[in-house]
Amino acid sequence: MNKITSILEDYITNEFKNNKDFYKDFFDEDLVKGVEDFDKYLKRVDIDSIDIKWLVDMSNYHYEYAIFKLSQDKNNETLEHLSKSCQYGFLAIDYGSRSCGCFEDKNPFIVQNKAVFIMSNLLLTNNMDEFLIVANHLIDSLNGESCIIKKGYKQSSISWMILEMVSLYLDKPITLHKLLAPELQSSFKEIIENFDTDDLIEVEKLIYLLCDIHIDIAQQNYEIHYEEQYGEEPDFQGLKYKELFLVALYQLPFEVLVWLKLRELKGLQNPDFKNTPKEFIHPLLQTKLSQLYMNLEKVELNNELTYAKKLIEKLKKQCPDMDKESVENKSLKQTIQQPKPAPKTGRYQATLPKEHPQYETLKADPNAYRTYKEGEIIDNRGLETYDLKNIEWICIE
Numbered sequence: 352m353n354k355i356t357s358i359l360e361d362y363i364t365n366e367f368k369n370n371k372d373f374y375k376d377f378f379d380e381d382l383v384k385g386v387e388d389f390d391k392y393l394k395r396v397d398i399d400s401i402d403i404k405w406l407v408d409m410s411n412y413h414y415e416y417a418i419f420k421l422s423q424d425k426n427n428e429t430l431e432h433l434s435k436s437c438q439y440g441f442l443a444i445d446y447g448s449r450s451c452g453c454f455e456d457k458n459p460f461i462v463q464n465k466a467v468f469i470m471s472n473l474l475l476t477n478n479m480d481e482f483l484i485v486a487n488h489l490i491d492s493l494n495g496e497s498c499i500i501k502k503g504y505k506q507s508s509i510s511w512m513i514l515e516m517v518s519l520y521l522d523k524p525i526t527l528h529k530l531l532a533p534e535l536q537s538s539f540k541e542i543i544e545n546f547d548t549d550d551l552i553e554v555e556k557l558i559y560l561l562c563d564i565h566i567d568i569a570q571q572n573y574e575i576h577y578e579e580q581y582g583e584e585p586d587f588q589g590l591k592y593k594e595l596f597l598v599a600l601y602q603l604p605f606e607v608l609v610w611l612k613l614r615e616l617k618g619l620q621n622p623d624f625k626n627t628p629k630e631f632i633h634p635l636l637q638t639k640l641s642q643l644y645m646n647l648e649k650v651e652l653n654n655e656l657t658y659a660k661k662l663i664e665k666l667k668k669q670c671p672d673m674d675k676e677s678v679e680n681k682s683l684k685q686t687i688q689q690p691k692p693a694p695k696t697g698r699y700q701a702t703l704p705k706e707h708p709q710y711e712t713l714k715a716d717p718n719a720y721r722t723y724k725e726g727e728i729i730d731n732r733g734l735e736t737y738d739l740k741n742i743e744w745i746c747i748e
Contacts, residue, residue, distance in 0.1 A: 353634030355566055359601045360638075362573050366598045367419055402662055403450075403459040406443035409659070410436045410469060411597060418599035421639060429643070430650055433476065438652040440469030441481045442659055444499055446666055446673065448488040451498035453670035458498040464594055466500050467510035470517070471609045476650035486517050494526045505533040509568065509594050509606050512539040519546050520613045522736040538564055542610060547619055554614075555622050562604050562633040568594050569601035602638040608645070616733040618718030691730075693723035697746040701734060709737050 417432035444466055447459035461469075466489055473482040491497035493514070503511065511533045518525050525532075535543070538560050545553055572593040595601055611621050624632055624645065635641060667673055693699065701719040703710045713719050718733040729744050731737075 353637075356602065356634045356638055359566070359569060362569075362601055363418070363422070363598050367422065402666070403443050403447040403461065406439050406446075406659060406662070407461055407465055407469075410440035410443060411465070413439060414472075415597060415599055418640060421643060431653075433472075434650050434653045435656065437469075437472050437476055437478060437481075437650065438654065438656060439659060441473060441478075441485060441652065442656075442663065444469055444485045444488055445481075446663055448492070448497050448499045449673040450666060450670045453672070460501060461499055462596075463500045463504045463507045464510040464596060467507070467513050468596075468600070468605065471513060471605050474612055475605065475608055475644050476647060478649065478652060481652070483521075486521060487523070489514060490518060490521070490523050490525055502527060502531050503533070504592075505531070506592060507533070507594060508535065508539060509565075511535060512542060513606055513609050515543045516546055516610055516613055519543070520617065520736070546610070547614065547617060549620070551620060551622055558607055558611075558622070558636075559633050561607050561610075562635040565595075565604040565606065565635060566601075572596075573598065573601065599640070602635070602640045603644065604633075604635050604641065605644075607636070608641070616718075618716070618733055691728065691744070692726045693729050693744075693746075694725070695746060696723065696725045698722050698748040699729065699744045700747045701731070701737075701742050701744055703738060703741055703743075707738065707741065713737055713742075 413432045413436035417429050417436060420426075420428040420432060443461060447461060451458050466485075470482060470485045470489060473485060488497055488499055492500045493503050495502075503514075505511075512535060514525065515535075538557075542557055542561065545557060548554060572595045575591050575593050576598060614621055624636065629637065636645070699721055701713060701716075703713050713734070716734070721729075723729055731739050731742055734742065
């Protein structure tokens with residue numbers, strides 16, 4: 352193991368040791384002040400924006416526990432808690448965004464870096480439906496059409512870069528006023544400028560650069576984290592900002608994996624890590640956690656979250672208008688992928704009606720051309736920026 356990644360490994364090992372009571376036996380019940388108290392909690396007159404924060408906390412706790420189980424090589428339990436983490440996070444952003452304007456005291460709010468990691472986690476676990484819904488919520492918030500991350504936080508370097516990449520992928524501009532927009536450091540700007548480059552040497556160079564920056568940020572954040580937990584004047588409220596808000600994230604350059612995933616969805620070529628000698632792959636991409644994500648199939652979301660269901664039922668009663676938007680979300684989900692078997696083996700092209708404003712753009716998109724075997728499922732992945740409900744696939748050879 353590389354010296355630097357060994358240090359990051361030590362950080363998380365110490366975290367497990369110093370919080371051994373939490374990691375010994377972890378149940379949702381422990382996080383709701385006891386099962387017997389939760390129903391009383393829900394009987395309050397009002398549900399407010401703080402309850403959205405509870406869903407985010409649950410997402411973070413399950414993620415930390417997933418990484419703890421990964422350190423023990425208990426992969427089934429790792430995936431179980433990763434699934435719960437993703438689902439809690441999705442519910443927090445989706446219902447938080449849909450309940451903007453519902454509460455008397457203040458709107459729901461999630462700190463930008465936490466919200467962007469939830470979005471990234473949905474993408475990297477191949478939950479595209481939920482990823483697209485969350486991505487639109489976050490950009491809508493920046494554009495003043497929602498509230499969940501307000502206008503963002505200028506110091507969120509990694510999460511800003513990811514939002515810029517997702518904006519490019521969705522072809523959905525961020526219209527934030529330049530006085531509120533961050534001034535990204537040159538390395539992150541370079542990623543945005545080369546988002547869809549065909550130059551694989553440039554991609555590999557930037558991957559190395561991003562991984563190095565991730566390590567620097569992790570070490571800086573651990574100093575803040577350590578001072579919070581064990582310093583003479585610990586910041587138990589966590590008021591000091593940390594881009595990587597969980598020690599578990601130090602070993603995961605998720606911004607790199609998000610970039611590669613978005614490129615893949617756009618039909619762009621990425622470096623072939625499986626056939627690349629180890630010495631040419633950045634050590635941060637060789638950690639157990641990075642390897643988990645790089646070889647991950649879809650992680651099905653856990654829809655049996657008892658406490659989340661109870662909370663959302665109360666939210667819906669207080670904010671009845673939320674269901675109006677849920678219809679739009681359902682429509683969006685239905686258009687993301689429309690499973691259809693290829694009638695015969697051949698080369699297929701995705702097309703739109705000639706009078707459609709996206710007709711020429713789609714025609715020039717390399718991701719609109721694919722080879723399918725007879726009976727193989729045709730899908731629209733990678734074409735999410737187009738009018739999916741009107742796309743048709745025709746066999747051209």
